[in-house]
Amino acid sequence: MPKLFTGAEIVFKCLEDQDVEYIFGYPGGAVLPIYDELKNFQSIKHILVRHEQGAGHAAEGYARSSGKPGVVLVTSGPGATNAVTALTDAYMDSVPLVCISGQVPTHLIGTDAFQECDTTGITRPCTKHNWLVKDIKDLQKVIHKAFEVATTGRPGPVLVDIPKDIQFQKTKYTSFKKINKKLNGNSHNYFNQKDINQLIDLMKKSKRPIFYTGGGVINSGPKASELLRELVRATGFPITSTLQGLGCFPGDDDQFLGMLGMHGTYEANNAMHDCDLMINIGARFDDRITGKIDEFSPKSKKVHIDIDPSSINKNVKVDLPIVGDVKQVISSIIKNIKKTKPNFANSNKQNISKWWLQIDKWRQKKSLNYINSDTSIKPQYAVQRLYELTKGKDTYITTEVGQHQMWAAQHYKFDKPNRWMTSGGLGTMGYGLPAAVGVQVAHPNKLVIDIAGEASVLMTMQEMSTAVQYSLPIKIFILNNEYMGMVRQWQELLHDKNYSESYTAALPDFVKLAEAYGCVGIRAKTPDELDDKIIEMLNTDRPVIFDCLVDKQENCFPMIPSGKPHNQMILGPEDEKDNKITGKGKALV
């Protein structure tokens, strides 16, 4: 007679077989049998959060910085509903998460039992797939399938809902061998040699090419970023990146035009508008990128490399779709270039030299410039100083959502993938702090900084308590302007300066708050003291809340006004002073 295991034991057996080291969770009635087993599985460590949304974002931070799936454990009812924001966030940004939720016993399902909710119904639109396990014999199969679905193809969140009686029932467990260890297996490659030849042909003919790369490169693994660098160097083409793609190409490289999109650089957006060949690698033509679709890059041939067939032609019609894993597509392109045109970058230089001259003209606009001040800390300056003082340290950056997020994206230069964790698709305020917790769990000896806004960070501030409990020395770098900055900016530019409810009249004293949580609070008020204070933060081996008091009126520029194409950006105040964009530019907003 084989040994029988309870459902709760099987959950952990499955997690063991999936090489799970950390789970982020919060106990409750319907998951107590699972929590009861925790002590018997030493290889799995549980991180107790303070709110289930925090568990989800922490698991996201863990997954995005490590490349491994994040695991979340929550109870039924409110436990599951609290996790919904994080699941949706992971779905939008393609982060592999496995969420295990408890459910009321099967015989009570549908009776409005205590802490019952239709978890699979609620999470259906925000997961790749979900399961309600109604038979103990299915449990093992379902959990392993859940990991497979979360990590293969375009990654994403999944949820397994386990009723309490199933957690108690017993059955056999057969140990599981991972068949396909690769995250993005061959089964997702639908391209052939003809597609690659066609792309190389387009590359040879192009006079104004550009690479437009996104989070898909990061999701394809570190090797994909290496190959991308090789490809960009082998072609000599300019490259721009989406918010999620930052880090797959060095941010301080000459061929890199900076981020594109609504708050992207002038050169990146104009190059996207005027190019004759756009090679999209692992990006999805999001509306923050394209602006007005009808006038999006009107003169270009568009190539789209993506692992998800439904991303092709969803927002923008493309001329050459290549469906496959980014890493394998790029490797195939490089092989073909080496074979047919080993010296392509040099021989093609002439072909695209005019294009680079044009790009240099756009670059001279220095669209990320701002007017610095001696008396108040400009938020851009704060991010620049933070970058300069941390760039040698292999730093991991998370952010919340808003102006500070865009300034971080513009002024912090990344040179490695998986170092930048930000909520792009869903735009979840409160993402950065718990995400930093997850990143620090995955990389205990690395520097992890959440570049935050004071409004966002208050949404999940309770997770500081988690950081203190597990001695996770995360640094919360708050650009404090007392406003929901991005809301304030839109109100200034579009709603006649009617700052409706975007000012927080009563904020906590963040330094005292830090002390209350048992961590360290530091405040910087003037540009003169900023460097010293940042260094003090970096030298602190404990969690820190850094309250950086910045200019309250600063706006995030450049920007593409709503409903406008890429070549109609408005630039910052310095440019306005030079009368390059006058009243007319404002009217475009």
Next chain:
Amino acid sequence: MPKSKSAYSVAGKKGKLDTHIIVVWVDNEAGVLARVVGLFSGRGYNIESLAVAEVDSKLNISRVTIVTTGSPEVIDQIKLQLKKLVPVHKVASFKREDKKVIFKEMALFKFVSNSKKMKLAVKACKKFNPVLLDETNKSCVVQVTALRREIDKMAVNFKKYGLKSISRTGAVAMTRGSDVL
């Protein structure tokens, strides 16, 4: 153009709308229909009619037939999104005008009137394979199979024969000839 106050772009031109029939083979498991239908409502696609039943009890496969309208891009997107669902095995689609495909809907008509009118009613259904399912001296139930627009027409025209109640299915589809989807 009035000045936009939105952080989102304004809507672009819309493509030409066509009616398509989408056939989906799915695992017959709890919640699978909600996944398919939820995808339509969640992404703002239309469902004109829907027919679903298990077609293979051994493999547990159900066949879902959905009539929808959309531009060619939207139809492509619907198909690609459907293919991403875990319990979906296969997706096929064709235009309603497609001559190679047969579409049928079934309707049950209940007439409550006199025998003369009821006879006329059954006669009027003649082209649509009428089957008299139930008959009393003042009522009858007739089953017809026809195209959607034909049933629409009958529903209006049969008022005069004492049509009191209609129950109808969504369209089901099958290719002509030896081709199998």
